[in-house]
Amino acid sequence: MSQPPRVDLRSDTVTQPTAAMREAMSAAPLGDDVFGDDPSVNALQAELAEMLGFEAALFMPTGTQSNLCALMSHCQRGEEYIVGQYAHTYRWEGGGAAVLGSIQPQPIAHAPDGSLPLDEVEAQIKPDDAHFARTRLLALENTIGGKVLPMDYLAAASALAQRRGLARHLDGARLFNAAVAIDAAEPYAAARRICSHFDSVSVCFSKGLGAPVGSVLCGSREFIQRAHRWRKMSGGGLRQAGLLAAAAQHALHHHVRRLADDHALARRLAEGLQGLPGLSVEAPQTNIVFADVAPERAAGLIEHLKARGVLATGLYRLRFVIHLDVDAVGVERAIAAVRDYFLGA
Template identity: 65%
Template sequence: MPDFRSDTVTQPTPAMREAMMAAPLGDDVLGDDPSVIALQQHAADLLGFEAALFAPSGTQTNLIALMGHCQRGDEAIVGQSWHTYRWEAGGMAVLGSIQPQPVEVQPDGTLRLADIAGAIKPDDAHFARTRLVVLENTTGGQVLPLDYMAAVAALARGRGLGMHLDGARLFNAATALAAAQGTDVYTAARAVCSHFDSVSLCLSKGLGAPVGSLLLGSADFIRQARRTRKILGGGMRQAGLLAAAGQYALVHQVRRLADDHARLDRLARGLQRLAQSHAVLGGRLTVLPWQTNILFTDVAADVAPTLLAWLAAHDVRVTSGLYAGATRLRWVTHLDVGDADVDAALDAVSRFDVPPTQG
């Protein structure tokens, strides 16, 4: 069954399961789980930070970071569609007493420098104190360029603000940057991280671990982050079983992300051809630009319900939602989507022959 819903549906590979079962264990709340310690040190060294912290989820590592940068009543500048603002249940406000200052996200996934600058509050008792700028990379599968991140960092540091990256799919961004620049994916990832004071990295999306995210930063920042993790209930005991999966992913499942991008490219190009030539979908299917392992396609309202029903009947799983009068389908490739799954999805769409509903 081709499952394009998300890269969060990935299952541990047999080799990853073996690594998990062989992991030496301790008590991470007491700080003596050797597998957790090894993962944290490896990730910090790999990405150019002093320290790292393993936590259950990216939602939690983002919140821990925000609470580390901001105190009660402080403000963080975020994108309107960022996970930290829209998709993490308002945790920064509910639990951190941090005011989000959302900024419109541009079609290329960036925030305008002028919009960021305009959102920074003056030192006035009437306003929340702006403390932090948050970026997301990738965002909706789009990659923020290195020179753009450098420009945002220069602006932020010039105004005395911290920089946090929601890098849930950091290595997808690095894979695309490395391919474009002819560099190594790990080198590209480290270059991305160099512009930020803290980075959240998800291990359970494209990297394929079953659970967990990392927060990276300075030693002092991570020391406080460990305390915040405890407050939020994120301390785990024999967590090395999970950390071993993350360690395996960082070593063995980063370079293979290029395969996910190649399959997404093939899927997108196939859907583009169908959008031009298909008897029913021609003129009703729009394939949006893609860069990594996430693709969005817009389907006209008169045909979307029958197409979705057709895909479900043919065991092709996607997510969908309404966007600007059309139904937007989200396709995500990952380590459990192979060439045969892409072929099956394109075949199902090509055989779609239900006429559009009458509106």
């Protein structure tokens, strides 16, 4: 008897291109993007920049490269960016800004809602003194650990940065998850409102939006010109990249509003795991469910789930991520597998 397909909840990066997305990729007109004449890349860049309220945009192979090029375009060697302890641009991207850009990170502990306390941000801005790295940039992430930064917080953080002469960058890898959580009826408008508080934004298409590859960095024309040079130097120049840009543009048109379905399934998963002895579940705001496992129950949990066809991660907390390849049946299977571990003999 064949086994049911596995339920892969490790990340929303595991999504497969849909049939419609593959058709869009196959039909994409192509050029050479290093020469700037790939029409599919140019169309994606122009559409996203206009949608989010920026002058220009640049297609990148990865979100890591997009963030790196942004940081190096904002900061010079020996300068500093303020960032959260659990932000990707500090913790999860290999230290690229420090190693490749000679840019010093100044990490700050997150508040419970994922934000950076603004009094602590201001306290970490260095004086203009030769003893210190010059503070140049405030880098935020939205969503952060699945949490949505509130609009009033973004406005206050932006105002602080502008008052203190700092540029503002947003790692918006899951920008549209945040936008859907803020306004499911008008997510594109919500995304634009979020972006209005930043000088640059990186948007990832290979997470919840389901494209196989690609992020786009948005900013002013002059900023994107600098980022274009850094993209070339870091090996990001692609040729017939329109195959990938077409997938991203298809996702932009067809996979944004459906993120609300992922959020609803995440809530169902969290509800199904509530009340289990040895497991504390955090109510999700978007598509990511975190849970804390009692130390005496942790050993063997991931393998137990895997044996039942459910994949999850437990790098620092138990994490389940919903995406377009997970349906209601898969969520119920995951609930059953977890409950069997904690309640079974």
